[in-house]
Amino acid sequence: MIKAIVTDIEGTTSSIDFVHQTLFPYAKQHLRRYLHEHADQPEVAAQLAATAELEGRSFASIDEAADVLERWIAEDRKATPLKDLQGLIWAEGYADGELSGHVYADTPIYLEQWHAAGKKLYVYSSGSEAAQKLIFGHSDAGDLTPLFSGYFDTRIGAKREAAAYRTILERIGLPGSEVLFLSDIGEELDAAREAGLKTCQLIRDAQAKPFPAHPQAKDFSGITID
Template sequence: MAPFPVPPSVTAILLDIEGTTTPITFVKDILFPYIQDNVEEYLQKHWREEECQEDVRQLRLQAENDSGLKGFVPIPSEHEAELQVIKGVVDNVHWQMSLDRKTTALKQLQGHMWRSAYASGKVKGEVYDDVVPALNKWKEAGLKLYIFSSGSVEAQKLLFGYSIEGDLLELFQGHFDTTVGSKVESESYRRIADRIGCPTDNILFLTDVIYEAEAAREAGVHVAVAVRPGNAALTDEEKSKFHLITSFDQLNLSTTQ
């Protein structure tokens, strides 16, 4: 694919994570299986800590709301035996994950487990080989770098703070998650531009998702779509709408400075 000349107006680059900086398989094959395989051990180890108990309380509240769903897995009350409660939490977490649910309670527990896994070295955040050299190049060129991902800001910082390339957090000026709005809504990108303190025309967004690309462009943001191994295939029509890149090396900054 041809190099992408970055528009001269661009002063900030906004990056998606999955399929853009990081293989989609990292989440699917590493992060989620880690939760499934280690949730029981994690609960047993941290059971008497307030943070863990709060996670369980939130999961129990979610379970109560889910009681009418098919296949519902209840969580015993706090008055039941510890092992029984832990088993209920484990079964409930497995059930939610089997349905690919994104409940706040589940994400909260997952976030705490991943934090522990990263800190202990059991998990390291994956990035494509071309990512770190490009980030360093862009920062040296005076561009400001930001992340916008559906994963929480905490999860983003864990991935880049404990990456296979070391701590990359110093390369970024800020992080945004869906608390700023959906990634497929143009208003989210306007809010980000406002928080960054620049017009949308000063931002280049890199993503692998066409719906996100369309929302960003509607907001006046420049866009390039990442085509990486394992990403969803694009139709010919979708390919014709945006500039495509297979590597960050293809971003030509010569016209920006």
């Protein structure tokens, strides 16, 4: 009996293109300005310090830090300080009405059905917890955040390492046999299965690389819960 569902975002609940063609460019476009305007704020200063630590050097200026962060965006680097800063920038975009979180048409339908059936819903994405809440809180289908019981990001661990999923199980207090992980990335599914979770791969578009070792579905309607 599946009691909880942990879902990825990109290619799973939401379009990869939305993240890579809308969110990432928006963050890059506004990054340098945002840093200059908010560098003295504790949350931003902490992320700049974390960026310097990961680079192994100090920055002589805000622009030097921005150069590094823009490079990380181009590399699609899963670095926590970058993800946190992106989330702060996106928060401005959502608040100003310039951004709206994309979700596939079937996503809200099945999230609501699973929630109504008593399944606990969680998100595990490389984007920061704050960014996850923004996508679902300002989604095309309205505010979906009341459906979720919790959010996990890279602070919990790397998505392709089984240890991260074991920590998630500890946090939600369920055995892996009662938790289903949804993702379009086979390596993430492998790691989740190694930790004991049930898995299903979403094959929503040509960008998804099929991993036949896992059950597959073209959208949420093809997922078997029980």
